[in-house]
Structures are given as structure tokens and as C-alpha cells.
Amino acid sequence: MHDDARHRAGGEGAAPTAAAPAVRGNGAAPRRARVPGPPPSRPVHQEQPMTTSPGPSPSPGSAWLPPEQFAETLPKATVFGSVFFTDERDHPLHLRAVYSSTHPWQWPGGTTEAGERPWRTAVRECEEETGIVVSGPPRLLAAVFGLPGAPWPYATAGYVFDGGRLTDQQIKEIRLAPEEHDEYRVLPLPQWRPLMPARDFDRLRRVMEARRTGRAAYIGAWDWED
Structure with missing residues (x-):
């Protein structure tokens, strides 16, 4: 997941205890729009128009904008989705990014494409x-939000999903994309502390706690550094 570009991995909702990932994706069928039928007939009666004294005209600043113009005034954000794995001893898995020296150890994931949902x-x-295909239903561990900064002009909103516990054989079969990652490691939680920035380790600790308790974390200050 790209962190300088940036696809930084990052939670809300309940987070049940993890299960081992299956090898099948999960999609959602599109909904069909409901077309309302004609309204029931009813008698129509005429009312006399009400006369009111004219009020003051709205000031220019209070006028309603067309939706496309109003949208241009709103803050913008990029969205990501990522997957958190451990081994069967609850040791977290991370991938080492070749493109980021600031946040080198990351979870599988990335930025949403047009029309794509975070899961x-x-x-x-x-x-x-990684070559691993996780299946649903989604189990949310954390919602992550960060304000924009000098390196990136948009806010960041992301969702960390529980991928479950991988067997030793599944870990051995991981296939890295060399243009993005050159190594993976599975280590006990304390051993990750010296390998990443303090706030990356704090996020990891909170995601581990979310899995343990079944209560998703909200990480609301994952801001871009200036």
C-alpha cells in the first residue's frame, strides 16, 4: 500500500474475533431502483391564495448553490481499505514498502478506485x-482519519479489516509484488516497536486491541506530516 503517494493503511462498528481467511472474494449485487406507482385519487379543493407582506430578499451569501458548485467548496478526501493479518500465535504480519522510508512497514491494502467501496x-x-484472497463478511477493526498536510492536499479516510489468522503454510505461500514490497515479517507485537514510527506502532497496538475485545477502534488523528 502506497504511503508516499499515498496509500497509507489505516476503524467503527463491531469487530468479531478473527477467523482464518477463505480463498474467495465477496461482491455485492446492485440494487434496483423502486419506481413509485401513481398516487391514489382524492378530491381536490380550491383554497384562496394567502396574502403575505413581502419579506427581505436573501443576502447573496445565503443563497442556495447548485449541487455541483456546492461540492467544489467542500473538503476532499482519499479513501483506503486494508487487511490486518496475524499468524496463529497472534503475531502481526507487515509488508515492507520499497517506496516509503517514513512508513516502511505496512498492511496489505491501498487507495480506492473510482466506484469502488473500501472492502x-x-x-x-x-x-x-500477497496472493491471498480474503472472503467476507467484512470484519471492521478500525476507522482511520487524517487531515491534509504539506505532502498531500486531501484528507485521508480508511478502513482496516480483519483478515484472520494465517497458518504457517499460508504465510510461506505469500507472493509479494516486487514493485511495491520486498519483504514480509511476522513478529510478536513488542518487536515491531523499534521498526516503525511511534504513531504507527500505536495504531498497530490499537488494532490488536480491537481484535481482542471485538470493539472497533477509531483512529482520528492520522494526519499528514508537514
């Missing part, structure tokens, strides 16, 4: 980066 992003990116 679908997490599943797609995980398969591309």
Missing part, C-alpha cells in the same frame, strides 16, 4: 500484494 479495495489490493 472491495482491501480484497483487491490484498490479492495483488
Whole structure:
């Protein structure tokens, strides 16, 4: 997941205890729009128009904008989805990014594409980066939000999903995408502390706690550094 570009991995909702990932993706069928029928007939009666004294005209600043113009005034954000794995001893898995020296150890995941939902992003990116295909239903561990900064002009909103516990054989079969990652490691939680920035380790600790308790974490200050 790209962190300088940036696809930084990052939670809300309940987070049940993890299960080992299956090898099948999960999609959602599109909904059909409901077309309302004609309204029931009813008698129509005429009312006399009400006369009111004219009020003051709205000031220019209070006028309603067309939706497309109003949208241009709103803050913008990029969205990501990522997958958190451990081994069967609950040791977290990370991938080492070749493109980021600031946040080198990351989870499989990336930025959403047009028309894509975060869970679908997490599943797609995980398969591309590791060869592992996770199946649903989604189990949310953390929602992550960060304000924009000098390196990137948009806010960041992301979702960390639980990929479950991998067997030793599944870990051995991981296939990295060399243009993105050159190594993976599975280590006990304390051993990750010296390998990553303090706030990356704090995020990892909170995601581990979310899995343990079944209560998703909200990480609301994952801001871009200036």
C-alpha cells in the first residue's frame, strides 16, 4: 500500500474475533431502483391564495448553490481499505514498502478506485500484494482519519479489516509484488516497536486491541506530516 503517494493503511462498528481467511472474494449485487406507482385519487379543493407582506430578499451569501458548485467548496478526501493479518500465535504480519522510508512497514491494502467501496479495495489490493484472497463478511477493526498536510492536499479516510489468522503454510505461500514490497515479517507485537514510527506502532497496538475485545477502534488523528 502506497504511503508516499499515498496509500497509507489505516476503524467503527463491531469487530468479531478473527477467523482464518477463505480463498474467495465477496461482491455485492446492485440494487434496483423502486419506481413509485401513481398516487391514489382524492378530491381536490380550491383554497384562496394567502396574502403575505413581502419579506427581505436573501443576502447573496445565503443563497442556495447548485449541487455541483456546492461540492467544489467542500473538503476532499482519499479513501483506503486494508487487511490486518496475524499468524496463529497472534503475531502481526507487515509488508515492507520499497517506496516509503517514513512508513516502511505496512498492511496489505491501498487507495480506492473510482466506484469502488473500501472492502472491495482491501480484497483487491490484498490479492495483488500477497496472493491471498480474503472472503467476507467484512470484519471492521478500525476507522482511520487524517487531515491534509504539506505532502498531500486531501484528507485521508480508511478502513482496516480483519483478515484472520494465517497458518504457517499460508504465510510461506505469500507472493509479494516486487514493485511495491520486498519483504514480509511476522513478529510478536513488542518487536515491531523499534521498526516503525511511534504513531504507527500505536495504531498497530490499537488494532490488536480491537481484535481482542471485538470493539472497533477509531483512529482520528492520522494526519499528514508537514
